Amino acid sequence: MTKDLPPLLVVDDERNMRLSLETVMADEGYETCSAESAEEGLKLLRKQKCFLVVTDARLGGMSGYDLLKEIKKSWPDMPVLMITAYATPKLAVEAIKGGAIDYLAKPFAPEELLHAISRCAERHQLLQENAALKEKTLESFGLKRIVGESEEVEDLRNLIRIVAPTDATVLILGESGTGKELIAGAIHLLSKRQGQNYVRINCAAIPEQLLESELFGHEKGAFTGAIRNKAGRVEEADGGTIFLDEIGDMSRPLQAKLLRFLEDGTFTRVGGNQELKVDVRLIAATNRDIVTAIKTNAFREDLFHRLNVVQFMPPALRERGNDVILLANHFLKQFCCLMGKQIEGFSKDAERMLEMHHWPGNIRELRNAIERCVILESKPKIQVTSLPDFKLEARLRKTDHDNAHIAPSLEDLVSNFERDCIMNALAEHQYSLNHTAEYLRITRHSLRYRMHRLNIKFEHGGDEDTVVPEEQ
Secondary structure, three states: OOHHHOOOEEEEEOOOHHHHHHHHHHHHHOEEEEEEHHHHHHHHHHHOOOOEEEEEOOOOOOHHHHHHHHHHHHHHOEEEEEEEEEOOOHHHHHHHHOOOEEEOOOOOOOOHHHHHHHHHHHHHHHHHHHHHHHHHHOOOHHHHHOOOOOHHHHHHHHHHHHHHHOOOOOOOOOOOOOHOOOHHHHOOOOOOOOOOOOEEEEEOOOOHHHHHHHHHEEEOOOOOOOOEEOHHHHHHHOOEEEEEEEEEHHHHHHHHHHHHHHHEEEEEEEOOOOOOOOOOEEEEEEEOOOHHHHOOOOHHHHHHHHHOOOOEEEOOHHHHHOOOHHHHHHHHHHHHHHHHHOOOOEHHHHHHHHHOOOOOOOHHHHHHHHHHHHHHHHOEOOOOOOOOOHHHHHHOOOOOOOOOOOOHHHHHHHHHHHHHHHHHHHHHOOHHHHHHHHHHOOOHHHHHHHHHHHEEEEEEEOOOOOOEEOOO
16 A cells, blocks of 8 residues: 555654654555755645644744644644653643644654554545546546537537526426436536535435435434434535436425525525525426426426526437437447447448437437447447337327327427428338439438438338438
8 A cells, every 4th residue: 555655744853753654654565755854844845745733842943743733734634643752641631632643752663663554554645536536527528428419409508607606596407318417517617616515415315304404414313313413405505506307306305405505505404493594506397397396386387597697408319310320339439339349330221210219218229229339249330129119119109199188389289281292202102212302302312311200210222322210
């Protein structure tokens, strides 16, 4: 463990003591640097990264206690171990209150010193591992993870860049699987809070009776099983960002408490009376139709307006055109790397099938489909046979019957008319793409694009020109 540690700094005005400590440390594999005064020690700390400072309490010039104060001002996470030949309970309390990690009275056994240093070494390693893990987690939420070249996705990335540096509350609305969590993570990563905690809660995954306790904490005895005080996730996120996913599933009583929290950051724990306050940026998301939820009294309108400072609506995958193939290749590389397989890409038929599917599960569904392909495929390119048949997924798409009670918009009426024209023309020309395109006075590419936009699914016939379309 010691080989990965930076050196520890020994500060003592007695040369023999410095040499003795350096020898003990060297025998245990610790690298050391030393200073004969507090002033010299501070200069070394500005130049050299250390994992621990071991200092005598009494030094010529600035004392060890003054050195402790200066270190805590400039390097608040730096552990300091105080040693002294004039130990008293009062001085020990002063050192610990000042931030010293331990206090040893001379003479002390080398084992005492080594035990204290070992604890600091373990602490340093844990902090480094936590920092690396945090950095890796944040990297997974960067703008680069929002893959796509469509205009809608580029607009989305630009909006994230503009909104992220502010403290504005954000509401993300969109279908399941469109990347709402990626948007929330990217906002935190590009904000001034990026070095603080990023806390995520799925409101739909926690039972209603426990969600308030999870969010705001509880006091001992607040309910059966509350055997001690527990801080909530908003306290954990103090100074950082909290992301409430599936907020549309939150109960109305808890919505009221959240509304109050959003006003000024104050709250009380379950079973408590003390008002607490935190500084937290809130990002919320839901895949529910928020307008319908408000009209049916399932969601508070005042909470919606409080959350809806900046609104994001990531597009559904079926609205992103060529991004389907771009994302498919992105996931293909990921899974090939994970599974140690070499697959070059997709066959033309497989690409056509990916382009024509409606993707009710959006990016999440596409990712799962590509994972299946990589598992099953034995050829250099993904074949249609490795893709799901999408029959079950197609049934998830909303039908006209499901929306019969909603008056169709002009856009829907035009789309339905265009769909009927194309379907009739295909039937009249024996499902030939070339002849149908010529009849409609558009290019073959434009015809295929319109079929894709209108979600007309087809299977290939005897040749590349012939298709057999069918509605999903």
